[in-house]
Amino acid sequence: MVRGARNEGGRLFGALSRLMAMPLHALAADVLPSWNEGPVKQAIIDFVTRATTKGGAGFVPPEARIATFDNDGTLWPEQPLVQGAFMLKPLRTRVKQDSSLAKRQPFKAILEGDLSELSTMDKSKLMKVLGVTHAGMTEEAFIREVRAFFQHARHPRWNVPYNQLAYAPMLELLRYLRANGFQTWLASAGGIDFMRVISEETYGIPPQQVIGSQLKKTFDDAHAPSVLRREARVAHVNDKAGKPVGIDEHIGRRPVFAAGNVRSGGDIQMLQYTRKRPRPGFALLIHHDDAAREFAYEEKDGASLKAAREGGWAVVSMQRDWRRIFDETRARTGNGRG
């Protein structure tokens, strides 16, 4: 098909106009290549551009650029809950010593391999299991056990180590925020010591920027080296209303950016804490609606999506907004159809 010169000129002019209207950010290489173009990607880039534009109304001074991320279902899959899979082996060992455990919940569900429901379970119960399975253990011994789990365990669907299933779009988002002076933090309902073992290599987040649920610990100086021992008592549950409390405790500053996901309503308060502040921050909520490439599930009461609508949060449809879910070079077989 032959086009007239005038038509060509008009198209060129239109293209140029669009180019000039684009923020400088977008002219550079695509900073979020695993994200499809659309309102969510654009809202993220707009927010970061405003936050880093000196003199602008949306400028955020570098020391206040705090971004917090939920982990399970936000940065990697929560089916099965990774920490649930981790507990299985030590729980079986404990049951050999105390068979009554096998009859009680949530021990029974975990032993029967029903890990899918763990991600909606009251997180204090989950921490109690971790307390039972690892009571009296030193910090160093626990870290060794977690490290071994990530080396040897494989995800049942994709058959790769769990931490190779970090979502590619979210890894890009973490890097993009850090490149713009944001400090990135994990704020998960999972056990703090569990995630700390792999947070740096998986997300580029050092252990001291991990916030999570915690067991009580005791300092034991009877022998050299001195050690910290894990107790079977829960000290903090970093879920729901506990999340802003944990964030305040560890950071002492309110986030200006937070990301969570639809599942158990566990991230609502963190996102409100970030959004409902004198100058609203950015709240990102991930909706798992992609059974083909990952999983599709809803929340029974729909509370997270309702809060998102009312609060003006950005909602990610994994199906629509993410070009790819996993980084194939990392996850090898991670084509999402395994």
Add this chain to the structure above:
Amino acid sequence: MVRGARNEGGRLFGALSRLMAMPLHALAADVLPSWNEGPVKQAIIDFVTRATTKGGAGFVPPEARIATFDNDGTLWPEQPLVQGAFMLKPLRTRVKQDSSLAKRQPFKAILEGDLSELSTMDKSKLMKVLGVTHAGMTEEAFIREVRAFFQHARHPRWNVPYNQLAYAPMLELLRYLRANGFQTWLASAGGIDFMRVISEETYGIPPQQVIGSQLKKTFDDAHAPSVLRREARVAHVNDKAGKPVGIDEHIGRRPVFAAGNVRSGGDIQMLQYTRKRPRPGFALLIHHDDAAREFAYEEKDGASLKAAREGGWAVVSMQRDWRRIFDETRARTGNGRG
């Protein structure tokens, strides 16, 4: 006295030999000018030199260069205890509402102005006072009150704002460690939110690197903006055996350098945690023995100095090891003889 050429040559050779045996660090400008030459200063410089010498036996990878500092008596004076002075005014207000408080300890002692004993008091009691004086207050309102205190209150002896009395040798040490890739943290028995307000401007330590005692807080989302409210219940006492626990909770790594002081034995466990590890870290203990320039006091049971002798900690004599106590340009009248 006239010296022979041979003698001169011998002296020159000796001086050259000593020069060549010195670490590169020492050849540069004095990194710790407020410290007198001596075994403590030398031990610090030797440790940092080894920690940063790649390939050497004492090398510490950058991510493991964690240094923790007690605050009261270690980085600034603890007579009176600064947080005790802070509590005085709000406590007087509370007593007007509930006069029975004035008859109970430790409220009675604080109201009578007997702040000197607070630094040896059980820190959970001290946190209880803070709970009573600020119960129900939002995080933001508390921060405003702390900020006003540091603007208006003056130290009774030197008549300057409390945070202008940070010890000059310790400020140099903090900067020296950071210049060598160490991450510096506060690990104090004082209230975490109290110190966070001034930690950055006083010590160059951002709020997220402050560890301290904590009250419980509740997330309140009833109105916009959402807030955290302080409760009258103590969540964590960051003193004695609580210090390694707090450090582990916030950092997730064991320090390789820690500094505390002689007073109530509150830093012993933190220093053991740093020193008694597979590869011993550096433990620094400050002894207040300088009544002329600051204060002179001992510990009743001598536990800290005993632990220092047994554990091979470096003990600072303020009189002998510190050339000056305060930075006169910051503290103006801080000549230590006020």
